[in-house]
Amino acid sequence: MVYAGIDLGGTNIAVGIVNESGKILSQCSTPTRPERPYQEVAQDMIVCIEKALRQAGCTVESLHSIGIGIPGIADAKTGRIIFCTNLGWRDIPLREELQKSINKPVFIDNDATVAGYAESVSGVSRGCDTSVFLTLGTGVGAGIIFNGRPWNGAHGVGGEIGHMTLAVNGVPCTCGNNGCVERYCSATAIIRMARQSCMAYPDSAILKKAGSIDDIDAKAVIDAAKEGDKIALRIFHRYCDFLAMAINNITAMLDPEMIVLGGGVSRAGTFLTDTVKEYTPRYLMYKTMPSPKIEIAQLGNEAGIIGAGLLGLLVKKQ
Amino acid sequence: MVYAGIDLGGTNIAVGIVNESGKILSQCSTPTRPERPYQEVAQDMIVCIEKALRQAGCTVESLHSIGIGIPGIADAKTGRIIFCTNLGWRDIPLREELQKSINKPVFIDNDATVAGYAESVSGVSRGCDTSVFLTLGTGVGAGIIFNGRPWNGAHGVGGEIGHMTLAVNGVPCTCGNNGCVERYCSATAIIRMARQSCMAYPDSAILKKAGSIDDIDAKAVIDAAKEGDKIALRIFHRYCDFLAMAINNITAMLDPEMIVLGGGVSRAGTFLTDTVKEYTPRYLMYKTMPSPKIEIAQLGNEAGIIGAGLLGLLVKKQ
Numbered sequence: 265m266v267y268a269g270i271d272l273g274g275t276n277i278a279v280g281i282v283n284e285s286g287k288i289l290s291q292c293s294t295p296t297r298p299e300r301p302y303q304e305v306a307q308d309m310i311v312c313i314e315k316a317l318r319q320a321g322c323t324v325e326s327l328h329s330i331g332i333g334i335p336g337i338a339d340a341k342t343g344r345i346i347f348c349t350n351l352g353w354r355d356i357p358l359r360e361e362l363q364k365s366i367n368k369p370v371f372i373d374n375d376a377t378v379a380g381y382a383e384s385v386s387g388v389s390r391g392c393d394t395s396v397f398l399t400l401g402t403g404v405g406a407g408i409i410f411n412g413r414p415w416n417g418a419h420g421v422g423g424e425i426g427h428m429t430l431a432v433n434g435v436p437c438t439c440g441n442n443g444c445v446e447r448y449c450s451a452t453a454i455i456r457m458a459r460q461s462c463m464a465y466p467d468s469a470i471l472k473k474a475g476s477i478d479d480i481d482a483k484a485v486i487d488a489a490k491e492g493d494k495i496a497l498r499i500f501h502r503y504c505d506f507l508a509m510a511i512n513n514i515t516a517m518l519d520p521e522m523i524v525l526g527g528g529v530s531r532a533g534t535f536l537t538d539t540v541k542e543y544t545p546r547y548l549m550y551k552t553m554p555s556p557k558i559e560i561a562q563l564g565n566e567a568g569i570i571g572a573g574l575l576g577l578l579v580k581k582q
Numbered sequence: 583m584v585y586a587g588i589d590l591g592g593t594n595i596a597v598g599i600v601n602e603s604g605k606i607l608s609q610c611s612t613p614t615r616p617e618r619p620y621q622e623v624a625q626d627m628i629v630c631i632e633k634a635l636r637q638a639g640c641t642v643e644s645l646h647s648i649g650i651g652i653p654g655i656a657d658a659k660t661g662r663i664i665f666c667t668n669l670g671w672r673d674i675p676l677r678e679e680l681q682k683s684i685n686k687p688v689f690i691d692n693d694a695t696v697a698g699y700a701e702s703v704s705g706v707s708r709g710c711d712t713s714v715f716l717t718l719g720t721g722v723g724a725g726i727i728f729n730g731r732p733w734n735g736a737h738g739v740g741g742e743i744g745h746m747t748l749a750v751n752g753v754p755c756t757c758g759n760n761g762c763v764e765r766y767c768s769a770t771a772i773i774r775m776a777r778q779s780c781m782a783y784p785d786s787a788i789l790k791k792a793g794s795i796d797d798i799d800a801k802a803v804i805d806a807a808k809e810g811d812k813i814a815l816r817i818f819h820r821y822c823d824f825l826a827m828a829i830n831n832i833t834a835m836l837d838p839e840m841i842v843l844g845g846g847v848s849r850a851g852t853f854l855t856d857t858v859k860e861y862t863p864r865y866l867m868y869k870t871m872p873s874p875k876i877e878i879a880q881l882g883n884e885a886g887i888i889g890a891g892l893l894g895l896l897v898k899k900q
Contacts, residue, residue, distance in 0.1 A: 337868065347868070394736050408835070410728065417837020418712050419872040424834040427867045429827045431750040432761075441865055443750075509747045516742040517726070517835055519735020547759055549745045550655065550665070554737040 265328040266320065268313045269573025271375065271565075272334050274298060274350035277305070279312035280566070281320040281327075282573030286386030288566060290319035298351040305351075306361040313366065329369040329576030330362060333378035333568045337420055343370050346420075371575035377414045377423055378571030379563070380407025383524050385574050387562040392521040396514050397561065398425065399527035400507075403438075404446040407571075408518070413578060426450070430510060445513075448506035451482035451528045457499045458485045469493035486532045501539060508543030515556055516549060526561035533560055583646040584638065586631045587891025589693065589883075590652050592616060592668035595623070597630035598884070599638040600891030604704030606884055608637035616669035623669075624679040631684065647687040647894030648680060651696035651886045655738055661688055664738070689893035695732045695741055696889030697881070698725025701842050703892050705880040710839040714832050715879065716743065717845035718825075721756075722764040725889075726836070731896060744768070748828060763831075766824035769800035769846050775817045776803045787811035804850045819857060826861030833874055834867060844879035851878055 266289065271278040278293040292312040296305060309332075317324060336348030343359025359370040373381075380389075380397025389395040393412055399405040404426030408415045416423050426446035427439050434443020435456075447453060458480045462471050469488040474480040488496035511523055530536060537558050548555055563570060584607065589596040596611040610630040614623060627650075635642060654666030661677025677688040691699075698707075698715025707713040711730055717723040722744030726733045734741050744764035745757050752761020753774075765771060776798045780789050787806040792798040806814035829841055848854060855876055866873055881888060 337871075346871070392736075406835075415836075417833075418710075418839040418874065419837055421833060421866075421868045421871050421873060422835060422837030424867045428831040428834045429748060429865070432748060432752065432766075432824070432827065434750065439867055448750075506750070509750065513746040513831070514835070515735075515739060516746045517724075517740060517832070518733075519737055519740030521736040547747070548739075549742045549757055550739045553655075553664070553739050555739060556736065 266317075266322050266326055267328050267573035267576045268316070268330040269569040269571070270309055270312075270330065270332040271568030271572060272296065272332055272351075273375075274335065277309055277312060278569055279309065279316050280569035280573060281316045281322060282570055284577060286382060286570045286574055288569060289322070290316045291569070292316040292319065296351065298353070302353060302356045302358065303361055306358060307365070309362060310365040324366060327366070327368055329371060329579070330366065331371045331373070331378070331572035331575035332358065333375035333572040334372060335375050337374060337416070338372035339420065340371070340373070340416075343372055345372060369576065369579065371579070373414060373572070373575055374405075374407070374416065374423065375568055376405030377407035377416060378575065379526060379561075379567035380409055380524065380571070381414045381574060382563050382567040382571030383526070383561055384409040384412070385577070386570060387524070387567065388559045389522045389524050394518070394520040395522045395524060396425070396518065396520045396556075397524040397526060398449075400449060400525060400529035401451055401527035403452070404450050405527070408520075425510070425514065428510075428513065430506070430513070445510045449503070449510050453506070454482040454485050454499060454503050454529065455480055457502060458496070461495050461499055465495045468495035470496050482529055483531075486529070486535070490535055504536070504539040505543045508540050509547055511540065511544055511556075511558065512547035520556050522557040522559055524559055524561050526567065530560050536560070584635075584640050584644055585646050585891035585894045586634070586648045587887040587889070588627055588630075588648065588650040589886030589890060590614065590650055590669075591693075592653065595627055595630060596887055597627065597634050598887035598891060599634045599640060600888055602895060604700060604888045604892055606887060607640070608634045609887070610634040610637065614669065616671070620671060620674045620676065621679055624676060625683070627680060628683040642684060645684070645686055647689060647897070648684065649689045649691070649696070649890035649893035650676065651693035651890040652690060653693050655692060655734070656690035657738065658689075658691070658734075661690055663690065687894065687897065689897070691732060691890070691893060692723075692725070692734065692741060693886055694723030695725035695734060696893065697844060697879070697885035698727055698842065698889070699732045699892060700881050700885040700889030701844070701879050702727040702730070703895070704888060705842070705885065706877045707840045707842050712836070712838040713840045713842060714743070714836065714838045715842045715844060716767075718767060718843060718847035719769055719845035721770070722768050723845070726838075743828070743832065746828075746831065748824070748831070763828045767821070767828050771824070772800040772803050772817060772821050772847065773798055775820060776814070779813050779817055783813045786813035788814050800847055801849070804847070804853070808853055822854070822857040823861045825858050827865055829858065829862055829874075829876065830865035838874050840875040840877055842877055842879050844885065848878050854878070
């Protein structure tokens with residue numbers, strides 16, 4: 265049997281045919297154009313699945329199920345998308361719509377959750393029963409894998425580690441609260457700190473790389489830090505210190521076997537993990553006890569497709 | 583079969599014989615006197631178990647196992663206590679010592695964890711697969727029950743919700759960090775805020791109840807708040823706001839079915855839960871979705887004995 269995995273983003277619908285080991289056999293993608301009626305988006309998903317199946321030399325009969333990772337939350341029972349802010353979707357019966365064309369089981373879950381699940385099946389956290397995956401991008405997404413299964417909470421509102429309060433009365437967040445983890449641990453946080461610093465220190469290598477204050481991105485800061493620029497290093501260390509606090513909060517509550525870092529900032533690789541590991545020990549409650557490993561994600565952008573596809577595997581396991 | 587449950591505190595060893603439903607059949611207690619060699623403390627545990635068994639009309643043969651809740655952490659595999667700060671214990675082979683006298687399985691777990699487990703078997707959270715228990719006392723202890731079982735983490739360092747960072751650069755904590763949940767959500771936090779306020783507002787009813795600034799306790803503040811004292815109400819609301827943030831952090835990560843409040847502050851009852859529930863909605867990420875119930879613990883001081891005893895039930899379930 266093979267599994268269709270769909271990574272549904274605001275820009276693209278990326279579809280892959282995945283085998284039981286989490287290997288992508290074929291891929292197909294098309295623009296999402298979320299302004300269209302959802303029925304058209306669903307139809308494009310079907311077209312991509314059929315195309316990818318043909319590319320992989322598989323029939324619809326060999327397809328076990330369709331899994332979809334969405335930037336939002338879904339109701340696992342009904343297969344309806346509850347919220348999907350980027351797409352402007354609210355209460356969309358996506359499973360029902362897809363099953364009109366391909367009558368197979370349809371599973372829908374959060375995109376960070378399925379990416380974390382993919383890492384736990386065929387990525388860096390494979391073999392770990394319990395792991396937490398963080399995507400350090402525009403925001404901070406998270407996927408909790410508990411006893412080998414994605415965990416979204418009893419009401420489906422868990423796994424929102426990016427919106428835990430880290431700083432009472434801290435930086436205002438897009439969610440309406442203040443001081444959320446996302447405001448200190450995302451790529452956006454690096455950019456905010458860098459813009460502030462570059463106004464005071466216009467000689468920083470960050471500005472030379474970025475061109476202008478408005479064009480600063482996390483990569484410019486990390487590249488400048490790697491080259492030893494003092495201002496960039498200060499920002500990067502401040503960022504890693506915040507990330508270490510957030511990681512310690514995960515350890516203090518859940519203590520998973522591994523915490524996996526993905527998303528744009530994780531491209532810094534061992535420069536990121538080595539610096540974070542300078543800061544985590546100071547926040548650990550039991551300093552002499554073992555604590556979660558901190559590793560960079562291995563599957564990159566493909567994690568979304570793989571994890572979505574493998575959602576079908578979970579049902580077989582039950 | 584019956585189960586011996588031991589609540590090991592810095593002051594007393596409280597032993598109970600518990601049946602499978604979590605009912606205490608008999609109880610016996612003796613002072614801990616932790617300055618003694620641990621072998622003597624263990625011997626007193628045995629004496630109490632034998633006495634309680636006789637009181638309950640049970641034989642040693644009918645005893646399934648011995649469970650112990652400790653104010654510290656233990657290694658579940660070896661049955662050794664790793665740390666137990668209040669008792670000054672470090673790396674103590676408690677299971678081995680007890681089994682010299684009574685050759686039955688011995689289970690050791692954190693006291694807040696076993697109390698939360700007791701609530702999930704025969705207390706307010708019975709029927710909940712996943713719940714989080716908080717003891718709001720001198721510190722903030724926590725017990726996470728996941729899929730019906732206590733969860734202490736992959737390395738045994740989880741469930742330390744009291745030492746998650748809530749306020750970057752916040753109030754210094756006994757653990758060496760700053761801004762821990764415990765510094766804002768414990769009875770100690772209420773006392774700290776009340777002492778500060780009473781210096782500025784000596785006419786507050788808090789001082790009339792407590793007698794002096796040094797004698798202020800959480801009860802004096804809560805009683806004064808219940809009677810409408812403005813200063814006490816302000817402190818209590820500030821406290822409930824912090825607690826709501828900590829509760830939201832639990833929801834945002836784990837989203838359990840229920841969050842159970844125990845410990846001294848929870849004696850405020852619905853005055854506490856009603857006020858906390860005024861604040862939780864503002865921190866929820868998905869305001870229109872259901873979220874964890876917030877309830878007061880039902881088993882009081884007996885939760886420690888019951889939960890410790892029922893640790894034996896977990897092994898039978900496997």
